[in-house]
Amino acid sequence: MQIFIxxxxxxxxxxxxxxxxxxxxxxxxxxxxxxxxxxxxAKTTSLGEVPQWSDLDIxxxxxxxxxxxxxxxxxxxxxxxxxxxxxxxxxxxxxxRKFPQQEDWYDLYFKKDAKKPSSFTKAxxxxxxLRGLTIALDPGHIGGAWSAMEKRHxxxxxxxxxxxxxxALAVAKNLVPALKQLGAIPVLVxxxxxxxxxxxxxxxxxxxxxxxKTVLGEDYNNTEKxxxxxxERQELLFYRVDEIRARAHLINHSIKPDLxxxxxxxxxxxxxxxxxxxxxxxxxxxxxNGCYMGGExxxxxxxxxxxxxxxxxxxxxxxxxxxxxxxxxxxxxxMPTFSYKGPNALKIGxxxxxxxxxxxxxxxxxxxxxxxxxxxxxxxxxxTHIQLGHYEGVRKIDGxxxxxxxxxxxxxxxxxxxxxxxxxxx
Numbered sequence: 001m002q003i004f005i006x007x008x009x010x011x012x013x014x015x016x017x018x019x020x021x022x023x024x025x026x027x028x029x030x031x032x033x034x035x036x037x038x039x040x041x042a043k044t045t046s047l048g049e050v051p052q053w054s055d056l057d058i059x060x061x062x063x064x065x066x067x068x069x070x071x072x073x074x075x076x077x078x079x080x081x082x083x084x085x086x087x088x089x090x091x092x093x094x095x096x097r098k099f100p101q102q103e104d105w106y107d108l109y110f111k112k113d114a115k116k117p118s119s120f121t122k123a124x125x126x127x128x129x130l131r132g133l134t135i136a137l138d139p140g141h142i143g144g145a146w147s148a149m150e151k152r153h154x155x156x157x158x159x160x161x162x163x164x165x166x167x168a169l170a171v172a173k174n175l176v177p178a179l180k181q182l183g184a185i186p187v188l189v190x191x192x193x194x195x196x197x198x199x200x201x202x203x204x205x206x207x208x209x210x211x212x213k214t215v216l217g218e219d220y221n222n223t224e225k226x227x228x229x230x231x232e233r234q235e236l237l238f239y240r241v242d243e244i245r246a247r248a249h250l251i252n253h254s255i256k257p258d259l260x261x262x263x264x265x266x267x268x269x270x271x272x273x274x275x276x277x278x279x280x281x282x283x284x285x286x287x288x289n290g291c292y293m294g295g296e297x298x299x300x301x302x303x304x305x306x307x308x309x310x311x312x313x314x315x316x317x318x319x320x321x322x323x324x325x326x327x328x329x330x331x332x333x334x335m336p337t338f339s340y341k342g343p344n345a346l347k348i349g350x351x352x353x354x355x356x357x358x359x360x361x362x363x364x365x366x367x368x369x370x371x372x373x374x375x376x377x378x379x380x381x382x383x384t385h386i387q388l389g390h391y392e393g394v395r396k397i398d399g400x401x402x403x404x405x406x407x408x409x410x411x412x413x414x415x416x417x418x419x420x421x422x423x424x425x426x
Contacts, residue, residue, distance in 0.1 A: 042300040043100050045360075046207075046241045051304035053098055053106040059311040065110045068094055068310070075290040075315045075356055076306050078346055082294035086303055096307055100298060108307075130421050131183030136257035137172040138247060138361070140264035141165035142239060144193025149201075150239050154378065156276060159387055162377055166193055167386070167406065168263040174410040175261075182418065187255050189247050197246035201231075201238040208233035241360065248364040259317065261413065262361050262371040266338070267378050282381045284329045284374035285338040288318035289363055290356025291346035305363050314368040315356075319349050322370050324423075325416030326353035329374050332412045334400065338373070374409065 042050040069089065077083045088095040088105070092112075095105040143165020147153035155161035172188055179186040190196050208230045213220055220226055251260060268279045289309055296302045309315070329335060330353070337353030346356040362369040375382045381398050385405040394401040402408055 042098075043298065044301045045299045046237060047245055048299070048301040051301050053096075053304065056106060056108060056304075056307060056311065059108060061109050061111045063111055063311060063313075065089070065091065065094075068110065071310045071313070071315060075288075075319075075346070075348065076310055077290075077292045077297070079294075082292070083297060085294075086297045096303060099300060108311075129183070130179075130417070132185065133183075133259075133421075134185045134187060134255065134257040135179060135417075136187050136189055136251050136255050136260045136365075136367075137175055138189040138251075138260050138262045138365075139165065139168035139172040140262060140361075141168060142190075142193060142195050142243065143167075143169060146193070146195065146239065149235050154276070156278075156383075160389075162383070162386055163193075164265050164267075164377065167265055167377075169193060170406045171263050171409045171413075174406050175413055178410060178414045179417070182414070184417075187257065189250060189255070189260075195239070195243050195246070196250060197238070197242045199238060199242050199246075201234045204234040204237040204242070205230070207237060244360045245364065247361075248366075252364075252366045257367055259321070259367055260365050260369040262369060263409075263413075264371060264373050265375050265377045265382075266373040268376050270378070276378075278378055278380045278383050279376065280380060282376045282379035283336045283338040284326070284333070284372075285353045285355055286322040286326050286329075287345075287355055287357050287359065287362060287371040287373060288315060288322050288348060289358065289369060290315065290348065291344065292358045293344065296358055302358070302363070308366075309363070315348075317368040318370055319354065320423075321368070321416070321420045322354045323349060323351040324420035325370060325372065325413065326351050328412045328416035328419060329353070332408060332415065333374070333402075335374065372413070374412065375405070 044050060072083065072087070077087075086097045088097075093107050093109045095107050098104045098106055141147070141150050141152045141164050143150075143152070143163045147161075147163040147165055150165065152164035153161055169190065169192070176186045176188065211233050212226055212229045215229065216222070216226060251257065266284070268281050270276050271279065292302060292306050297306070326337065330337070339347075339352075340355055340357075344357060348354050348356045357371075359371065362371050375385075377383065377386065382405070385397055385402065385408075388395060388397075388404065390404050390406065394403055396402075403411065
């Protein structure tokens with residue numbers, strides 16, 4: 001955008017000078033305009049798009065100052081030292097810095113009359129009826145032949161390998177008929193163990209090369225080290241970034257759901273990376289979007305997404321549904337809840353197991369998103385459960401009668417959704 005602004009300056013002012021002082025001088029001027037533009041370009045995350053701040057205009061005077069501060073401090077960014085360089089809150093408006101180190105701000109004015117209802121308050125967020133509700137089921141990762149590249153794959157002895165992408169897809173497929181029976185409209189974001197994106201790792205070779213130059217510095221001439229780094233970087237851009245962005249495009253422009261359920265399995269660090277042994281820990285937790293840290297807010301697209309999600313008040317439904325899901329996983333599986341210790345997650349509400357984290361998959365999907373992280377795949381209990389595969393009825397695992405893992409997971413999700421949507425609106 002800045003490039004086009006500078007071109008307008010050139011053609012309104014520079015064209016006259018072009019005729020007066022000759023071609024070469026103005027070509028130099030034009031090149032300077034371009035270099036200046038690139039110096040001011042937005043700072044975005046990998047493969048991210050430059051935000052269109054004017055898209056926020058629809059939210060003018062839609063939220064009170066008190067509401068804005070409440071959501072900012074309790075969900076999206078709990079530490080003022082993280083957001084104060086980027087967000088300035090006055091009595092009548094909030095100003096958001098558009099570009100790093102530039103005094104160019106987007107001003108959003110607060111709603112003056114706190115009693116006046118807002119068209120964005122809860123919308124279709126919490127309803128007592130599932131009928132007609134479009135739920136996008138997003139099976140985490142890719143699985144299949146891609147699972148080793150994704151580092152979501154492990155095997156012990158001669159057992160069947162554990163592939164998170166395959167397990168997540170099986171859960172999602174199991175959910176479809178159950179949600180249809182409730183009157184909802186479930187849509188699978190992916191239907192097989194293949195990427196949604198049409199790109200492949202080689203597509204990102206040039207990006208990986210440029211990135212490796214900044215990382216390696218003087219070591220760039222170390223061919224072996226460089227090649228490994230480039231390969232790993234282009235693979236990561238493929239499966240962790242571009243794949244999620246492709247899903248976001250599908251969700252935001254084609255499916256357009258009322259909410260997304262992102263299905264994952266957790267894993268614990270191996271006690272000994274060289275000698276893999278199953279762990280005793282087995283737990284669950286549910287994630288909503290939030291807890292943007294200072295370094296993350298330095299990216300213009302992440303700053304924009306925080307404001308967009310906050311103004312839509314999606315955290316209201318996300319917390320409501322996440323709490324119901326945490327209840328259901330506790331009741332059905334008996335698993336304890338997981339707690340984060342570092343600054344990259346924020347405890348939300350009073351229900352154990354519900355946390356806010358800023359992840360690509362729960363940030364760029366333009367609707368409420370809950371991301372599920374139940375079961376520790378490399379725990380003794382869950383690993384045994386996985387290896388049993390599909391079976392009818394129940395079997396005793398650790399002294400407890402349990403359904404097949406995929407069916408048990410799906411049951412927890414259905415129970416949680418039913419609990420959330422059967423409660424009266426606040």
